[in-house]
Amino acid sequence: MRALIRTRHRAETPRPDPAPSRLAYRLNRLWLSPLVRRLVKQVLPVGLTVAALAVWGTHPAQVERLTGWAEGLRASIEARPEFQVKQMAVTGASPVLADAIRDRLDLDFPVSWFDLDPEAIRADLVRLDAVADVAVALELGGALRVDVTQREPAVVWRRVSGLELLDGTGHRVAFIDRRDGRADLPLVTGTGADRAVPEALALMDAAAPLGDRVVGLTRQGARRWDVVLRDGPVIQLPETGARAALERVLGMDAAMDLLARDIRMVDLRNPARPTLRLGPDAVEYLVTTRAFTEGLRQR
Amino acid sequence: MIELFETQRAMRQMRRAAMQRGLVGIVDLGTSKVTCLVLRFDGDAMPAAEGVGSMAGQAQFRVIGAATTRARGMRHGEIEVMQETERAVRTVVQAAQKMAQERIDHAIVSFSGAAPRSYGLTGEIDLGGREVTEADVAAVLASCDTPDIGPGRTVLHAQPVNFALDYRSGLSDPRGQVGNALTADMHMVSVDQSVVQNILHCIRRSDLELAGLASSAYAAGVSAMVEDEQKIGAACIDMGAGTTGLSIFLRGHMIYADTVRIGGVHVTQDISKGLGIPLTLAERIKTLHGGLMATGRDDRDMIALTAETGDWEHDRREISRSELIGIMRPRVEEILEEVRARLEAAGFDDLPSQKIVLTGGGSQVPGLAGLAARILGQQVRLGRPLRVQGLPQAATGPAFSAAVGLALFAAHPQDECWDFDLGRHRYPARSLRRAFKWFRENW
Numbered sequence: 001m002r003a004l005i006r007t008r009h010r011a012e013t014p015r016p017d018p019a020p021s022r023l024a025y026r027l028n029r030l031w032l033s034p035l036v037r038r039l040v041k042q043v044l045p046v047g048l049t050v051a052a053l054a055v056w057g058t059h060p061a062q063v064e065r066l067t068g069w070a071e072g073l074r075a076s077i078e079a080r081p082e083f084q085v086k087q088m089a090v091t092g093a094s095p096v097l098a099d100a101i102r103d104r105l106d107l108d109f110p111v112s113w114f115d116l117d118p119e120a121i122r123a124d125l126v127r128l129d130a131v132a133d134v135a136v137a138l139e140l141g142g143a144l145r146v147d148v149t150q151r152e153p154a155v156v157w158r159r160v161s162g163l164e165l166l167d168g169t170g171h172r173v174a175f176i177d178r179r180d181g182r183a184d185l186p187l188v189t190g191t192g193a194d195r196a197v198p199e200a201l202a203l204m205d206a207a208a209p210l211g212d213r214v215v216g217l218t219r220q221g222a223r224r225w226d227v228v229l230r231d232g233p234v235i236q237l238p239e240t241g242a243r244a245a246l247e248r249v250l251g252m253d254a255a256m257d258l259l260a261r262d263i264r265m266v267d268l269r270n271p272a273r274p275t276l277r278l279g280p281d282a283v284e285y286l287v288t289t290r291a292f293t294e295g296l297r298q299r
Numbered sequence: 300m301i302e303l304f305e306t307q308r309a310m311r312q313m314r315r316a317a318m319q320r321g322l323v324g325i326v327d328l329g330t331s332k333v334t335c336l337v338l339r340f341d342g343d344a345m346p347a348a349e350g351v352g353s354m355a356g357q358a359q360f361r362v363i364g365a366a367t368t369r370a371r372g373m374r375h376g377e378i379e380v381m382q383e384t385e386r387a388v389r390t391v392v393q394a395a396q397k398m399a400q401e402r403i404d405h406a407i408v409s410f411s412g413a414a415p416r417s418y419g420l421t422g423e424i425d426l427g428g429r430e431v432t433e434a435d436v437a438a439v440l441a442s443c444d445t446p447d448i449g450p451g452r453t454v455l456h457a458q459p460v461n462f463a464l465d466y467r468s469g470l471s472d473p474r475g476q477v478g479n480a481l482t483a484d485m486h487m488v489s490v491d492q493s494v495v496q497n498i499l500h501c502i503r504r505s506d507l508e509l510a511g512l513a514s515s516a517y518a519a520g521v522s523a524m525v526e527d528e529q530k531i532g533a534a535c536i537d538m539g540a541g542t543t544g545l546s547i548f549l550r551g552h553m554i555y556a557d558t559v560r561i562g563g564v565h566v567t568q569d570i571s572k573g574l575g576i577p578l579t580l581a582e583r584i585k586t587l588h589g590g591l592m593a594t595g596r597d598d599r600d601m602i603a604l605t606a607e608t609g610d611w612e613h614d615r616r617e618i619s620r621s622e623l624i625g626i627m628r629p630r631v632e633e634i635l636e637e638v639r640a641r642l643e644a645a646g647f648d649d650l651p652s653q654k655i656v657l658t659g660g661g662s663q664v665p666g667l668a669g670l671a672a673r674i675l676g677q678q679v680r681l682g683r684p685l686r687v688q689g690l691p692q693a694a695t696g697p698a699f700s701a702a703v704g705l706a707l708f709a710a711h712p713q714d715e716c717w718d719f720d721l722g723r724h725r726y727p728a729r730s731l732r733r734a735f736k737w738f739r740e741n742w
Contacts, residue, residue, distance in 0.1 A: 034402075
């Protein structure tokens with residue numbers, strides 16, 4: 001008998017001869033082609049993810065939130081006690097220089113490790129006149145260590161503008177107010193004196209037998225030295241071989257007591273022809289003596 | 300004959316181009332079922348084990364996808380309702396692709412209908428005592444005189460079967476031999492052009508490209524017969540649903556193909572009409588209880604005929620198995636008689652060997668071997684398709700002979716001869732002259 005009530009069993013029997021529709025068939029084939037497959041399974045998800053992130057991330061509110069979050073994170077890391085620098089140790093510098101360094105860096109401790117750049121600090125400190133070299137290091141335990149090598153002043157240079165201390169290479173170390181402040185250092189004057197400090201030091205060394213008669217050295221025309229003596233002549237030295245010339249003068253002095261006489265100037269600019277300029281009394285004496293000897297000869 | 304040469308060559312090149320890509324689909328369009336196999340050609344062939352031969356060439360490929368479904372809209376191996384057939388092809392191709400996880404773009408198709416007709420062709424050229432070259436082989440193939448195959452017919456297969464050099468016949472490859480006259484025997488199968496065009500259209504509608512066509516009678520013979528049978532001479536009878544194809548092989552080549560347009564569907568129809576039951580039930584009874592040789596036991600084997608007509612008496616009938624055999628046997632006998640008539644007409648009796656191989660879905664009826672032996676002669680055996688690599692167990696039955704044979708045909712098409720270049724001088728001078736004239740007039 002034909003069943004009047006549709007049974008469950010019959011409802012579940014599959015449709016006879018199922019076949020994919022043209023569209024389903026084509027899509028299935030498309031899906032099986034390797035290129036499309038790779039596109040959908042690899043390129044598309046990555047592309048979509050990137051695009052979604054880009055859209056989400058470029059929204060101003062999100063940018064702000066992200067940057068705020070990043071900075072908060074950074075700040076929280078920087079603020080950790082392990083990364084705090086609490087003090088600065090300056091070694092090898094005089095108290096004045098150490099104070100100058102502290103003033104110059106102007107650090108408000110504690111400072112985070114990440115805010116300090118040792119290279120930049122070093123480059124800054126090297127520009128100080130009194131500093132020859134400096135090593136800056138951040139040490140574990142929260143200390144900024146500054147090892148300073150100071151410039152040692154070697155001469156005092158008197159200029160029109162004032163007095164300066166120069167080191168052995170001619171680099172300025174400091175300005176000073178009074179010559180008496182560093183009476184132990186030799187005095188040099190003249191334009192370009194700083195560029196010939198080593199030679200000046202050598203000359204001062206050679207002039208040691210003169211003791212404190214040496215007032216100082218004067219650079220003439222930025223090319224040669226004059227030795228200025230107290231109560232004595234000015235010794236003009238040549239551009240080259242200045243030390244030998246000076247020693248020669250000292251030899252003459254030892255032999256003939258040259259520097260104690262009434263001589264205004266000992267000119268050794270041409271070493272082959274030493275020249276003396278006499279004082280007025282000496283000239284008069286010389287004229288008198290010469291006239292006397294002339295008279296004797298005429299007579 | 301030049302035209303035949305060119306078309307065969309084009310078909311061969313099409314198939315080779317498809318195989319170059321490594322993946323080919325095999326579609327066997329039958330009357331009751333459509334089978335699709337996906338073949339992967341990967342070149343490295345030889346199995347490493349010792350003592351294993353080249354496996355008749357099928358080691359070149361591997362079946363990576365197989366599917367079969369009920370055919371719809373087919374009748375006598377020809378497309379009757381295009382949309383339905385197309386749906387069946389889509390279903391089966393999609394299922395096979397799903398199994399293979401690969402997309403197929405080329406399909407080699409076999410079909411059983413279209414009234415194949417065999418022709419024997421002969422061609423001869425004069426060599427003048429030279430050595431036979433490839434161009435000579437091509438020339439002798441091109442010189443075969445084409446018979447009038449009739450309007451609306453087209454050539455499906457054309458294969459050189461035999462070469463003869465002077466008085467020496469039976470050469471399979473005459474190249475390099477010296478002689479005066481080279482003769483070629485060619486076997487040609489023609490089919491209805493409209494059927495082929497329908498199949499072409501159907502395949503194209505399924506977004507596939509047709510890479511080759513074969514008659515299923517030929518394909519079944521390739522897979523169901525062992526190599527010796529093909530060499531010595533044997534007939535393969537492919538008992539399909541709508542048609543029964545027969546092909547005769549000799550020396551490894553098909554020399555005759557024909558179809559009888561009766562098949563298993565007609566047996567089912569007989570049962571349906573004789574017992575007054577629906578076709579589906581008739582098919583079920585046929586496959587479950589069918590037979591051809593009645594015994595005393597069969598009188599007591601009762602088969603219930605269920606129906607849903609509402610008539611209690613009608614819905615509760617029973618028949619004995621011998622009744623069923625009584626319905627089936629005359630039809631099967633008719634098929635076999637018809638086959639015998641065709642074989643006789645083809646001169647099968649003159650062949651050195653009278654071996655007959657029965658295959659196809661219809662050959663699974665119990666008792667067929669005995670019945671066929673009475674009608675066709677004693678040398679009858681049931682054939683199953685050759686085992687190929689990767690073929691699912693479900694597709695190893697005799698119903699899949701044509702599909703497997705088509706796969707073997709794709710791997711070993713036996714038509715290398717069409718690759719030989721025809722010497723340039725063989726082109727007819729008239730067409731050259733015409734081309735020259737055209738240039739002069741239009742330039």
